[in-house]
Amino acid sequence: MTRVQQWVALVLVWALSLGVPLAGTVGAQEEAFERYFFTLHLVYRSDDLTDDAIAKITKQELAKIGINVELHTYEWGALLDRIFFAGAQKLFEEGGQDMHICYWIYDVADVDPRSVWHSAAISPAGYQPYVYKSGIVDALIEAAEETFDLEVRGELYRKMQEEIYKDHPYAFLYIPKFAYVLNPNIENFEPIESLRQLSQVRVKGKTAADDVQLVFQTGAEVKNIGPILPKDTWTMIVAQNLYNPLIRLHKDPVTGELSLAPDVAESWEIAPDGKTITFRLRRDVKFHDGTPLTARDVKLTIDAHRAKDTGSVRYSIVATALGDLDENPGAVEIVDDYTVVLHIKKPYAPLLSTLADPTEFGIAPYHIWGQVPRSEWINHWMNTGADGRYPIGTGPYKIVRWVKDEFIEIQANTDFHGEKAFVDRWIFRIIPERSTAIAAAEKGEVDVVHYQSVPPADVERLQKVPQVKVLTYLHPGFNGIGFNLNHPALNNVNVRWAISYALPRQHIIDNILKGMGAPGAGPVPVQVTWAYNKEYNSGTIPYDLEKARQLMEQAGYRYEYLRPAAEARGFAMGTFIGGLVVGAVLTLAILIFGRRRAPAVNA
Amino acid sequence: MEGLRSYLIRRVLIMVPMFFGIALVVFLLMHLAPGDPVQIMLGGRVQVTEEVIRNIRTRYGLDQPLLVQYWRWVTNLLQGDLGFSYVSNQPVAALIGARFWKTVQLTLTAQVLAVAMAVPLGVMAALRYRSWTDNLLSGLSLFGYSMPSFWLGLMLVWLIALKLGLLPSSGARTVGVAFAAPWAALVDQLKYMLMPVGVLAFNQSTFLFRLTRSSMLDALKQDYVRTARSKGLAERVVVYRHALRTALLPLVTTIGLNLGYLLSGAVLIETVFAWPGIGRLTVAMALQRDYPTLMGIYMLLAVSMLVATLLTDVLYSFIDPRVKLK
Numbered sequence: 001m002t003r004v005q006q007w008v009a010l011v012l013v014w015a016l017s018l019g020v021p022l023a024g025t026v027g028a029q030e031e032a033f034e035r036y037f038f039t040l041h042l043v044y045r046s047d048d049l050t051d052d053a054i055a056k057i058t059k060q061e062l063a064k065i066g067i068n069v070e071l072h073t074y075e076w077g078a079l080l081d082r083i084f085f086a087g088a089q090k091l092f093e094e095g096g097q098d099m100h101i102c103y104w105i106y107d108v109a110d111v112d113p114r115s116v117w118h119s120a121a122i123s124p125a126g127y128q129p130y131v132y133k134s135g136i137v138d139a140l141i142e143a144a145e146e147t148f149d150l151e152v153r154g155e156l157y158r159k160m161q162e163e164i165y166k167d168h169p170y171a172f173l174y175i176p177k178f179a180y181v182l183n184p185n186i187e188n189f190e191p192i193e194s195l196r197q198l199s200q201v202r203v204k205g206k207t208a209a210d211d212v213q214l215v216f217q218t219g220a221e222v223k224n225i226g227p228i229l230p231k232d233t234w235t236m237i238v239a240q241n242l243y244n245p246l247i248r249l250h251k252d253p254v255t256g257e258l259s260l261a262p263d264v265a266e267s268w269e270i271a272p273d274g275k276t277i278t279f280r281l282r283r284d285v286k287f288h289d290g291t292p293l294t295a296r297d298v299k300l301t302i303d304a305h306r307a308k309d310t311g312s313v314r315y316s317i318v319a320t321a322l323g324d325l326d327e328n329p330g331a332v333e334i335v336d337d338y339t340v341v342l343h344i345k346k347p348y349a350p351l352l353s354t355l356a357d358p359t360e361f362g363i364a365p366y367h368i369w370g371q372v373p374r375s376e377w378i379n380h381w382m383n384t385g386a387d388g389r390y391p392i393g394t395g396p397y398k399i400v401r402w403v404k405d406e407f408i409e410i411q412a413n414t415d416f417h418g419e420k421a422f423v424d425r426w427i428f429r430i431i432p433e434r435s436t437a438i439a440a441a442e443k444g445e446v447d448v449v450h451y452q453s454v455p456p457a458d459v460e461r462l463q464k465v466p467q468v469k470v471l472t473y474l475h476p477g478f479n480g481i482g483f484n485l486n487h488p489a490l491n492n493v494n495v496r497w498a499i500s501y502a503l504p505r506q507h508i509i510d511n512i513l514k515g516m517g518a519p520g521a522g523p524v525p526v527q528v529t530w531a532y533n534k535e536y537n538s539g540t541i542p543y544d545l546e547k548a549r550q551l552m553e554q555a556g557y558r559y560e561y562l563r564p565a566a567e568a569r570g571f572a573m574g575t576f577i578g579g580l581v582v583g584a585v586l587t588l589a590i591l592i593f594g595r596r597r598a599p600a601v602n603a
Numbered sequence: 604m605e606g607l608r609s610y611l612i613r614r615v616l617i618m619v620p621m622f623f624g625i626a627l628v629v630f631l632l633m634h635l636a637p638g639d640p641v642q643i644m645l646g647g648r649v650q651v652t653e654e655v656i657r658n659i660r661t662r663y664g665l666d667q668p669l670l671v672q673y674w675r676w677v678t679n680l681l682q683g684d685l686g687f688s689y690v691s692n693q694p695v696a697a698l699i700g701a702r703f704w705k706t707v708q709l710t711l712t713a714q715v716l717a718v719a720m721a722v723p724l725g726v727m728a729a730l731r732y733r734s735w736t737d738n739l740l741s742g743l744s745l746f747g748y749s750m751p752s753f754w755l756g757l758m759l760v761w762l763i764a765l766k767l768g769l770l771p772s773s774g775a776r777t778v779g780v781a782f783a784a785p786w787a788a789l790v791d792q793l794k795y796m797l798m799p800v801g802v803l804a805f806n807q808s809t810f811l812f813r814l815t816r817s818s819m820l821d822a823l824k825q826d827y828v829r830t831a832r833s834k835g836l837a838e839r840v841v842v843y844r845h846a847l848r849t850a851l852l853p854l855v856t857t858i859g860l861n862l863g864y865l866l867s868g869a870v871l872i873e874t875v876f877a878w879p880g881i882g883r884l885t886v887a888m889a890l891q892r893d894y895p896t897l898m899g900i901y902m903l904l905a906v907s908m909l910v911a912t913l914l915t916d917v918l919y920s921f922i923d924p925r926v927k928l929k
Contacts, residue, residue, distance in 0.1 A: 077636070077892060085639055125653060213779050220887055223691050308658055344837050375662070378692050386693075405699055405879035407778045427778045431877040432886070439760045455713045 006594045010587060017583035019265040021575035033562040036068035037552070038489050041092035041483070043082055044101035050456070051101045053512040054173070058481065061502045065548045066562050069099075069411070070076035088123035089131050089486055094583035098487045100129065103176065103479040106259060107194050108527045109249050110353030111157055113141050117164060117523060132169035133484045145349050148270055150530050153349060157531040161522050165536035168493060172538035173480040174509050174517035175526060177472055178451035179459045181441045183214070184469040191451065191473040192527065193233070194357070195251050198241050199412070199421035201395035206422075213425040213448040217437045221405050221430060224546020226383030226391050227364040228304050230313045233452065236359045238428050240406055246279055246298065246355050257529050260356055264293060264363055265340075265434070266392070273349040283340040285417045287365050288398045294333040296366045302332045302342070302355075304364070311373045314354055358395075365392050396421045405430060440468050451475070456516035470531035473516055476525035494555035500541055501548035607920065614916070618909050621661065625905040630673050633894045637880070640892040641665065661721075664690050676895075680902065686895035690888060695899035699881065703903075705775065706880035709873070710865035712796065712865040713803035718858060721808040723814025726847060732820060740812065747809035756802045756875040763798065771795055799876040803869055807861065811854065818853050822846040852923055856915055863911030867904035 042058060044051045050071070072092070074082060081087060083100050104116065109540060115121050117140050121128040144156035164170075180191055185204040190196040198216075203412075206212050222235040227243050250261035262268075263278040286292040304310045305318040307325040308506055312318075322331040323345040331342045355361055365382075368480025372380055381389040390399035396418065397410040407429045412421040429446065431437040437453045440446040442465055449587040454462075454470075462470050481503070483490045490496060509517045519539035524531045549559065641659050653878075660666040664675065679686060685695035728737040770778065775795050782788040809816035822828065823846050831841045871880035877883075881900060888896040921927045 031800055076890075077639075081639065215778060221691065286872075306653070311655070311662070312661060313655065384692050403879075405883065406775055409779060425779060429774065429778055429877075430879075431773055432883060433773075433875050433877065435757050436773045436875055436877060439765050440774075443765050443768065443772050445772055 006590055009590050009594075012223040012588070013586040014583050016588070018576070021572065021579045026597045033063070033066055035555045035562045036063075036065075037066045037562070038488070039068040040149055040487070041070045041072055042099045042101065043072045043074060043079060043097040045079055050512060052509060053224070054101060054481075057512070058503065060440060061504060061545075062499060064559065065498055065502050065552055066559065067499070077221075077421070083129045083482075084123040084127060086124075088129060088358045089484070091487055092486065096484065097129075098484050098490065100482050100484075101480075102129075102482055103119040103477060104196070105176075105475065105477040106355075106525045108192055108476045108525060109194050109356055110350055111144075111524050111528055111531045112151075112350060113137075113157070113160060113523055114145070115140065117160070129484070130169035130482055132167065134163060134167055135165050138169075139373075146347050148188065148274060148347065148349055148352060150603050154530040157524055158533040160525055161533035162536045163448070164523050165533075166493075168500060169483055170498040171321075171483070171496070171503060172478055172521040172541075173503065173505055174478075174513065174519060174538060175511070175521045176475045176477055176479055177456070177516040179454045179456070179462075179470050179472040179516070179520060180451050181438060181449035181454050181462060182469045182471055183441075183444070183447035184470070186447060189448070189471065190251075191471055192251075192476065193240070194249055195497055196240065197396070198423065198426055199416075199419065202422050208420070209421055212423045213427065214423050215427045215429050216448040217431050217440065217446045217450055217451060217453060218428050219430070219432055219453055222408065222428075224378070225385060225399075226311060226377060226380065227362040227385060227393065228301060228312060228360055229378060231359050232312065237450070238399075238410070238451045239359040239362065240395075241397040241410055241426070242395040242399065243358055243364075244285065244395055245358045245361045245363070246281075248358065255529075256527075258527070260352060263356075263358075263465060264298070268282055275342065277319055277342045277352075278335075279342070281336055281340065285394050286415050287367075287394055288392045288413060288414070288415075289365075291365065291367050293363060294366075295340045295396055296370070297363050298340045299332045299334055299384055300366045300370055301361065301364045303375055304377075305361070306331075307374055309373075311375075311378065312360065316358075317350050317354050318347065321346060321351040362393055362395070368392060370438075374524065397426065400425075400426070438462070456513060459516060460514060472516070474526060478521035478523070478525075479517070480521060490601070494551040495522060495557075498548040498551035501544045501551065504543040505538060505541065508545065513589040515517050518561045546602050607917070608749050609797055611913075611917070614913055617912070622905070623677070626677055626902065627673070629898050629901045629905070630676060633898055634669060634672075636892070640894060676898065683842055685899040685902070688893050688896040689863065690886070690891045690893040690896065693837055695896050698884065698896055699899055699903060702879060702881045702884050705878065706866065706869070706873070706882065709796070709799055709878055709880055710862075712860070713800045713807060713869075714862055714865060716800065716804035717807035717811055720804065721811035722815050722854070725812045726819055726850075728812070728816045728841070729819035729823065729850075730842065736817075741816070744809040744812045747805050748813070750806075751871075752802055752806045752869075753871040753875050755806070756799070756872060759802060760875070773875070774875075777880055778867065799869075799872050803872050811857065814854055814857060815850065818850040819846060822850040842888070848922060852919065855918055855922060859911045859915030859918070860908070863908040864904070866907040867900060 004531075040062070042055055044055050054073050055322070057072060062069050079100075082095065082097050083102060087094075087096035106112070114528050115127050117128060117132065117137055119128070119138050120124070120126065121134040122131055122133075123129045127294065127478065140156050140160040140163065144153045144160070145440070147153060156501060178191070180189065182189060187202040189201050201214070203212050203214070216237070218234045220234045222238050224231050224235055225239055227239075231239055244264045246263060246265040247260045248263040250259050251257070252259070264281055264285055266282045267280045269278045281293070281295065281298065287293060302322070305312045305314045306322055308315070309492050319345055322328065328345060331343045331345065333343060335341055345599065368382055369377060369380070375384055381387055382391045383436050385391065385399070385402050390402060394417070396413055396416045398413050399408060400411045401407075401409040407427050409425060409427045412424050414420070431440060431446070431453070432457055434453045437446065437449050438458065438588055441449045444467060459470055461466060481499075483496055505519060509515065509519065520537045522525050522533060522537035524533065527533050553559070640649060641656055657666075664672060667675075675688060683696075685699070687693070688695050688698055691698060724740055728740045731737050760772050763769050771794060775792065776788070777791050782791060823848075828841060828846050831845045867881055867885070869880070870886060872878065873880045873882035881903070884896065885900050888900070
């Protein structure tokens with residue numbers, strides 16, 4: 001071995017024996033922990049890329065506070081099964097879930113916290129998968145239901161939000177933002193469905209005298225187009241143009257405040273004792289076939305919702321307030337043709353906003369359905385459009401053509417009692433594939449693409465396309481991560497808050513959602529101005545790992561256990577000394593054997 | 604012909620237990636799938652009490668034991684009653700019937716076009732084996748075969764409908780326009796058919812082309828072709844009467860099975876082009892857990908497969924002199 005070779009060998013030996021322990025120590029600091037306190041199983045929907053990205057970031061962030069997260073995706077039906085039905089209240093290993101990503105879409109007509117936060121609604125009985133039992137929240141919800149006074153209710157609901165926020169059975173992440181893709185000439189288009197009146201849509205460059213026709217894209221065939229019966233989104237957007245409710249939700253164009261306004265009823269009056277509500281009907285409302293709307297039509301509609309054989313999903317609300325039809329047949333009283341009195345069994349606030357739903361509470365024609373048994377309505381032509389006969393309502397539009405699986409065409413009702421429609425015809429055309437729907441809009445074949453067909457990821461690109469206008473808006477509802485409080489670790493409020501502090505909400509909104517979400521999510525939609533709590537919502541929770549770790553410590557979890565500091569230091573020292581020893585031994589070996597061999601070669 | 608008749612009777616008799624077997628599998632598969640149809644029916648709606656759910660279950664017989672539900676379904680099936688769709692509140696037969704012709708219009712046209720393109724081109728490629736024509740056609744077919752049809756569809760929508768503006772992007776007709784002349788409505792429909800039919804036909808033809816080419820190459824190497832040539836027969840006769848007839852055999856099987864399959868709808872193409880056929884119905888109903896409709900569609904698929912295989916076998920006896928049906 002020459003001198004140069006010896007030098008090279010020595011440098012190599014020392015580089016390795018000191019470099020390896022050094023790299024190991026640095027590497028160990030980058031890696032969060034060697035152990036975890038516990039493992040949580042997070043379940044979410046398999047076909048949702050946003051949820052997937054959120055799940056991955058949750059796993060990454062919770063690892064930093066010592067919680068291991070295993071991710072599991074399920075097809076929608078199977079996921080609902082795990083969260084609400086077969087797996088309700090169970091942990092993941094038992095067929096349920098420890099945490100789930102699930103969003104809630106609300107109506108802005110009212111606040112309905114009972115079905116999601118009241119302890120009586122714990123799944124499978126209702127839609128409360130958190131197994132959250134708070135006597136205070138239950139009492140607040142019940143108190144708010146017992147009065148029609150919005151100010152009192154608003155106060156109670158704000159208190160309820162504060163309680164839910166503090167107990168944190170659900171880590172609110174963001175308010176979803178959705179987008180409609182519109183023909184750029186469309187004006188006055190309301191994105192929130194329960195506030196929308198297509199009859200008020202205007203088109204730039206056209207007057208009321210012009211013949212205007214617009215095409216509205218939908219995702220699937222309608223079902224239950226008739227009044228009263230349960231409807232999905234695609235049916236509601238058509239049905240809301242055909243019928244009129246007694247009263248209607250109104251949004252102040254300036255302040256955005258929501259209130260109830262007259263529709264078929266020109267006025268209503270709640271008795272001071274809250275025992276009766278008197279509705280006075282307009283006298284100029286006519287059904288599409290010319291029959292005038294009177295009190296008997298209203299009675300038929302309200303009674304149907306509190307009868308068991310109708311299949312109405314509003315049964316519980318209406319029957320709570322007015323009693324079941326069989327038990328309390330006289331609750332809806334016809335005073336004369338244009339006066340209806342509701343006799344309240346128990347003051348129940350959600351009743352009024354329920355009455356304001358233009359689809360399921362659109363007034364049904366007595367002269368058509370009065371003689372048909374309620375259980376037959378679902379198969380009646382009023383509901384299915386069979387034999388080319390289309391539903392009869394009082395709305396600003398009526399159906400004139402319906403080709404199943406292709407389109408429904410509605411035409412302005414010239415006898416309408418309110419403001420006449422500006423757009424003469426709307427055609428609801430079914431295009432299930434989102435990309436095709438958007439291409440159709442870019443080409444001008446479609447004037448409105450429904451928000452469910454506009455992927456949030458496409459919004460940025462579409463905003464640069466001159467052929468369309470993108471209308472983004474905050475949708476009533478909230479997204480986040482729900483906890484199963486039956487889990488021994490999640491049962492501790494500090495752990496739930498620790499998880500919540502570890503979630504980077506702003507990062508999610510900016511980078512995963514690309515702005516298609518907003519802070520401020522809580523159990524009451526931000527749009528419901530009279531009940532929303534500005535202080536206690538997701539917008540007031542910062543991303544704070546330090547605080548999260550403190551809370552974990554308070555919950556009894558010691559970080560020394562995960563990577564004891566002394567042990568870690570000892571390990572680093574140990575490897576370093578080991579490196580020194582190995583280096584020294586090898587140096588000696590090189591010096592001794594290297595020198596001995598040299599003369600032998602020369603000889 | 605005597606042999607054929609007894610063969611037919613036997614085949615139809617075998618189809619009966621097969622039918623029941625398929626019915627049982629379809630039924631069980633549908634009912635073992637996760638997700639509760641009542642919950643899907645309610646669309647995740649809140650404010651629903653246990654009582655309402657119970658009412659719905661009773662109304663649709665979903666509270667009955669599985670065996671009772673199966674028995675009720677099969678007996679109705681035999682009477683030609685496919686059941687009642689609780690999602691769309693219509694008889695399943697009406698639901699399927701309305702879309703069946705739309706699907707036939709799409710898939711049959713595509714299949715005919717595919718055969719018309721694939722067979723002559725396949726023969727040509729085989730006759731000019733390893734020439735640049737052959738290489739070009741083979742390359743093209745490989746490209747088409749490995750390309751997902753929905754992606755090709757979306758690209759066509761983008762290019763032909765959006766960028767070039769030559770054809771409408773999707774649907775089955777122009778909505779909101781009343782055509783005075785019947786031919787105008789027909790022309791309008793043809794415009795909408797062009798892209799979905801084209802994609803489907805291209806997709807189908809690539810496989811048929813490869814099949815024709817390889818079985819033709821195989822046939823051309825056979826002894827009887829050499830014999831025919833040595834007899835001094837014209838090349839045209841050798842190719843079309845002797846070689847092609849044998850080469851057609853695997854093709855007939857494939858086309859037959861394909862047709863049975865296609866009659867139950869081209870799911871992806873129908874979805875991309877918003878074509879109101881059976882395939883889209885299948886997707887919509889699968890998402891909504893509409894058991895009766897899905898079972899109806901699967902039974903339609905099963906029956907069309909059974910009939911298609913029977914027809915294929917019978918056709919064999921006419922094309923291939925070696926096959927005798929007994």
